[in-house]
Amino acid sequence: MAGSDGKPDIQAALAALKESFGNKIPAKIEAIRQSWEKLTATPADSETFKLLHRQTHTLSGTAATYGFDEVGRLAKALEITLQDELTEEPSQWSSAAIDKFETLLTRLEQPDQESSVEKESDMTSLQKPVQETVTAATEETESRSASKLIYLVDDDADFLSTMSMQIETFGYDVAEFTDLTAFSKAVAEQEPSLVIMDVEFDGGPKAGIEYIARINKERDVPLRTIFITGSSGLLTRLDAVRANGLAYYAKPVLVEKLVDAIDRLTHQSVEEPYKIVIVDDAPEQSAFAALTLQQAGMETREVNEPLKLLALLAEFPPDLILMDIYMPECNGLELSRVIRQMDAFVSTPIVFLSSEHDQRKQLGAMSLGGDDFLTKPVQPWHLVSAVTSRVKRGRMIRKLAETDGLTGLLNHSKSKERLEAELARAKREQSHLSFAMLDIDFFKKVNDNYGHPAGDRVLKSLANMFKQRLRQYDVVGRYGGEEFVVILPNTDAATAKLIMDKMRESFSKIDHFSEDGNFTCNFSCGIASYPDFDTGRGLNDEADKALYEAKEGGRNRVIVAKGC
Amino acid sequence: MQALERILYAEDEPDIQQIASLALEVVGGFTLKTCNSGLEALAEIEAFEPQLLLFDVMMPDMDGPTALAKIRELDAFKNTPAIFMTAKVQPTEVQKYLDMGAVDVIPKPFDPMTLATQIQEIWARVQS
Numbered sequence: 001m002a003g004s005d006g007k008p009d010i011q012a013a014l015a016a017l018k019e020s021f022g023n024k025i026p027a028k029i030e031a032i033r034q035s036w037e038k039l040t041a042t043p044a045d046s047e048t049f050k051l052l053h054r055q056t057h058t059l060s061g062t063a064a065t066y067g068f069d070e071v072g073r074l075a076k077a078l079e080i081t082l083q084d085e086l087t088e089e090p091s092q093w094s095s096a097a098i099d100k101f102e103t104l105l106t107r108l109e110q111p112d113q114e115s116s117v118e119k120e121s122d123m124t125s126l127q128k129p130v131q132e133t134v135t136a137a138t139e140e141t142e143s144r145s146a147s148k149l150i151y152l153v154d155d156d157a158d159f160l161s162t163m164s165m166q167i168e169t170f171g172y173d174v175a176e177f178t179d180l181t182a183f184s185k186a187v188a189e190q191e192p193s194l195v196i197m198d199v200e201f202d203g204g205p206k207a208g209i210e211y212i213a214r215i216n217k218e219r220d221v222p223l224r225t226i227f228i229t230g231s232s233g234l235l236t237r238l239d240a241v242r243a244n245g246l247a248y249y250a251k252p253v254l255v256e257k258l259v260d261a262i263d264r265l266t267h268q269s270v271e272e273p274y275k276i277v278i279v280d281d282a283p284e285q286s287a288f289a290a291l292t293l294q295q296a297g298m299e300t301r302e303v304n305e306p307l308k309l310l311a312l313l314a315e316f317p318p319d320l321i322l323m324d325i326y327m328p329e330c331n332g333l334e335l336s337r338v339i340r341q342m343d344a345f346v347s348t349p350i351v352f353l354s355s356e357h358d359q360r361k362q363l364g365a366m367s368l369g370g371d372d373f374l375t376k377p378v379q380p381w382h383l384v385s386a387v388t389s390r391v392k393r394g395r396m397i398r399k400l401a402e403t404d405g406l407t408g409l410l411n412h413s414k415s416k417e418r419l420e421a422e423l424a425r426a427k428r429e430q431s432h433l434s435f436a437m438l439d440i441d442f443f444k445k446v447n448d449n450y451g452h453p454a455g456d457r458v459l460k461s462l463a464n465m466f467k468q469r470l471r472q473y474d475v476v477g478r479y480g481g482e483e484f485v486v487i488l489p490n491t492d493a494a495t496a497k498l499i500m501d502k503m504r505e506s507f508s509k510i511d512h513f514s515e516d517g518n519f520t521c522n523f524s525c526g527i528a529s530y531p532d533f534d535t536g537r538g539l540n541d542e543a544d545k546a547l548y549e550a551k552e553g554g555r556n557r558v559i560v561a562k563g564c
Numbered sequence: 565m566q567a568l569e570r571i572l573y574a575e576d577e578p579d580i581q582q583i584a585s586l587a588l589e590v591v592g593g594f595t596l597k598t599c600n601s602g603l604e605a606l607a608e609i610e611a612f613e614p615q616l617l618l619f620d621v622m623m624p625d626m627d628g629p630t631a632l633a634k635i636r637e638l639d640a641f642k643n644t645p646a647i648f649m650t651a652k653v654q655p656t657e658v659q660k661y662l663d664m665g666a667v668d669v670i671p672k673p674f675d676p677m678t679l680a681t682q683i684q685e686i687w688a689r690v691q692s
Contacts, residue, residue, distance in 0.1 A: 010586070013590070014586065054624075058577050064673030284581070288582065295590055
């Protein structure tokens, strides 16, 4: 949600505030109606007169500020009529003035009045920037796809085609160049996210480096370049650094290593936005905290009824919970104890937000499972920094505990946990979900024949390929050994089979390197889907059975469970 | 010129508080202390030490002008610039608020995208 200059965010936030205010308008008009009825029944009641005056005054000011101009104008007219023509002295009231108030109020109450307000407000300045936000969002996706464009330059055509196919397997678009003129023309037309350049181009001992250096001289920002070379002399390396080379690899190039470097250099900010749940019984308070955190690029959910928190946690497992201490139904301290009793949230940081200045009470709250205490009113920058540092540390600890060290994928227990969470969401949203279980064929032989380091590289390359190729919300885990799982939300069994078959084909094309020669690998896969199976255990067992069937049927294939 | 950072803001209407917080904190980058009434503003002012007061005129408990008069009795805040916000901006009224010691009056409704700039301009004028 972070825009380059921050402006679209503010506009979007404003539009959201506006919408929420718009929803409250009918109730505000209804309150004015009730006061008016009461005042006409008891004209001498000066308290009611004052109340009605305040109500009309407030609505006229707020409605116009939020861009509901017509509502604001009518409310203003009501206020003036009340103040100047009716006055606090009922003996002065003329029937004309009463009629006028009644007519204005009736117009304010017209349902089509509201729709005309909507139309009118569409024209206001609030609406246009929201569209800009949408455009900005699409541009972002486009630039993201552009970040997958790689220019590969080498005079060895065979090397070029093998290498580009290998890199494409990991989800990148590769353009090959055997000639420098075509390459510079392409750079001028479309900026690649990365250039991979042969150092000894066309026989020159460092022609590739010199060429990049020459191009960079005419550019404000140097081309992002990885050099590959047949020699590994220090002097050439030095030249490569001087030409702003980001990395340097000697042939034969290990594809996995090269792709690791490409991943690192093209996806510098792949980190998921921080997810924060805000629990506060006052919607204004939670909206403000949410807005502040969203401005800092975080994703937020607000809970205004504490008892609804548990349901939300299942579908939106947060990095941190920000909680008001004093709430009706169930206070923050009790609630944090409940959260701490749930295994999945034992380590989720909880930060209390309260106007409590008493240090003893603060400490008491911490002993009950809170991690930090922020005293209201909290300044936006303080809130953002307190949340950021907690989440950073929390994520690091969680990563160590939840992911597999070799591949960086979710480990067994975390994968199962995510399956349950995604399944719950699919049930609620009445959507499909597919669960795939896969196993690398004859993996033991890889280890035996080519050694464990080569085996580890195979596991890593499979993990990298999935991370690159699947959608952001798909979940990939390593169950153990050479067994992996993939959770595909919003995907039925037939589509899941198509996806996994594509992955299987791509994977089988990767050329794995070892000291004892290059080799290829493939995997077998079983798929089970919701709603055909509706428990995590059912999906797990059926996918496992299908995987077994794929193995029995000759391996290197994808089988969908019976009943899907 | 001293930069404007701390604003004491008094307004009783939550809807307006919310949009003004957005306009002043998020858009303007000011540090804001929001109070629900003049009385609350009076209670908070010494701890917060604002550089500028931004008060709604009509509030329950204690309205803006009364709160300002009380604040002027405090030595530390005799000269703190004050701005009133009000929906009623008859020329005579504006003069009335200026006579009370306000440096300016901002009419409601305000534009949330430019409110911060408007206040910066008033601040620059007062400082010069």
